[in-house]
Amino acid sequence: MQVSIENLGKLGRKLTVRIPAEQYETQVKSRLAEVGRSVRLKGFRPGKIPAKVIEQRFGTQVRGEAISELIRNSFAEAVGKENLRPAMAPEIDTTGQPSDGQIEYTAKFDVLPEIGAVDVSQLAINRPVATVADADVDAMVETLRQQRREWSPIERAAQVGDMVLFEYSAQGSDASGAFRHPAEGVDRVGTILGSGAMASALEDALNAHAAGAQISTDLTFPADFRVAELAARQAHVEAKIIRVQESRLPEVDEAFIGAFGINEGGVEKFRTDVRANLERELKGMLSARLKTEVVRKLVDAHPGLDLPQSMVDREAQGLLQQAQEQAREQGQVAPGVEAFADMARRRVAAGVLVGELARQNDIRLDNRRVAETLASFASTYEEPERVVELYQRDPQLMGGLQNRVMEDQVADWIAEHAKVSEQTLSFSEAMRPA
Known part of the structure; x- marks a missing residue:
């Protein structure tokens, strides 16, 4: 195998590798012979398929596999011999055909930089x-209770912590022109007042109103609002509250901790598991x-x-x-x-x-x-x-x-x-x- 190296910038390298064509042909013949012994073709007895038929049916595939393996193995040998450390897989260029008794290919790739000794003692x-x-365990237990709270419709006015289902539309005009969301009709969404899931100004407008209330307000939507076309824009909002619900937190009892697969040990075992997590x-x-x-x-x-x-x-x-x-x-x-x-x-x-x-x-x-x-x-x-x-x-x-x-x-x-x-x-x- 003959190898020549060309530098392409600081870290770029180009290897030109020449391999005796005899090595390639020997590998092809060996692979074709192996195929002939193992393949099954209709009309031929196993192991008795003529070499010409094997060549016609499998020659292209076998030669492709042989050249790929030859390049892969020779490239690894070449970079090892030249003490090169490729950063990524090389870009290979070859005809894959013997010429003047040789198979030739080029491999372009970047090498890892020579850094020298890395001293971390002064970091x-x-x-x-x-x-x-x-x-912290108490806070997590409370979070788990919050995740399993139950919601019930109520007749009173909404307050912080309640879930409000409402319909709304928003429209306005700015430098980008007039806009309306949605383009037709209304958008139905829900939010927990005080959670910040919606625009805080909109949650404030919903607060202290019961189901059926109609609300009109002007506000500026936050820049990270979930509806991209309304983000950071001033608009007039018309809303109607459909339902108000209050939550009920579960007690930390056997039924609650049983939902987490704890059937023995009670609350103490539950808290131990929470702490471990x-x-x-x-x-x-x-x-x-x-x-x-x-x-x-x-x-x-x-x-x-x-x-x-x-x-x-x-x-x-x-x-x-x-x-x-x-x-x-x-x-x-x-x-x-x-x-x-x-x-x-x-x-x-x-x-x-x-x-x-x-x-x-x-x-x-x-x-x-x-x-x-x-x-x-x-x-x-x-x-x-x-x-x-x-x-x-x-x-x-x-x-x-x-x-x-x-x-x-x-x-x-x-x-x-x-x-x-x-x-x-x-x-x-x-x-x-x-």
């Missing part, structure tokens, strides 16, 4: 710490916060890092697709890919630096930690064993989990070798997205 890291208090969630959030802090400081410490543009472009496209899906769900328009350039660059820089730290310090994937992480994640589902089985059978899912665990391991390693100070948070503060 100032804030490690968040928090615990679950009795008050909160502690599991807190552990995950503290780990995520630490990783966010570590990665941010690590990336900030390497502002001039050269990165493979192909990786940055792929990351930006992935972020764009996520934004487009979210925008479609919300009836909005996503920004262009350029809006994600900085975030994509930081994500790629984080991945490159984390990978380099793992390589330089021989940080290997802890399979026990992978299993523990998977078990913890699966325990949040009704059938944990099925979730575990799903991951074990899906290489893509398991690969994502392994990458996440490796990132956690590197973050922990950095925290052990950097300048770390503890930041004490309450449970609610720790659970708030960083």
Whole structure:
């Protein structure tokens, strides 16, 4: 095998690889012979199919498979021999046909940058710490009661905490022209007064009115209002209250805790389980916060890092697709890919630096930690064993989990070798997205 290298910029590389055609032909003949022994064709006895028939039926497929395998194996050998570390899969160009006794192809790809020793000893890291208090358990029990409250129609006027079902229309005129929502008729929605689910000014207008009341008011809808065409616009609103309901919270009794699968141990066992769930969630959030802090400081410490543009472009496209899906769900328009350039660059820089730290310090994937992480994640589902089985059978899912665990391991390693100070948070503060 002959290999020549051409530099295409700082990180771009072009390999030209030439392989003896005899090696290719030998592989093709071997594959065709194997097909001839194993394939079943109508009108022929097994193992007695003429070579010409095998060539006619399977030659194109076999040659394609042979050239693909030859390129894959020779490329891996070539980059190993030349001490290259491709950032992504190469772009291959070849005719796939022998010429002058050789098979030739070119491979274009970016390589990972040569970073040198990554020193984390001077990074100032804030490690968040928090615990679950009795008050946090009380708050979660109350949340669970709120989730299972029952609603009953009432005749009195609505007040904060009541659910109000109403019909409304909004119209106005601004620099964009006249508008009306909906275009015809009315929109029927429900809201819990004081929840902020609707515009607060609209909830205030509904307050202190009973079913059947007609309401007229002028207001400005918030910029994040769920109806995009009304967001941040002033309008005149006509509304009619259809129904007012008040809630009744369940008692924390045997029936209530039985709904969570607890049939023995009573309230004490229920609170113990609630605390265990909160502690599991807190552990995950503290780990995520630490990783966010570590990665941010690590990336900030390497502002001039050269990165493979192909990786940055792929990351930006992935972020764009996520934004487009979210925008479609919300009836909005996503920004262009350029809006994600900085975030994509930081994500790629984080991945490159984390990978380099793992390589330089021989940080290997802890399979026990992978299993523990998977078990913890699966325990949040009704059938944990099925979730575990799903991951074990899906290489893509398991690969994502392994990458996440490796990132956690590197973050922990950095925290052990950097300048770390503890930041004490309450449970609610720790659970708030960083």
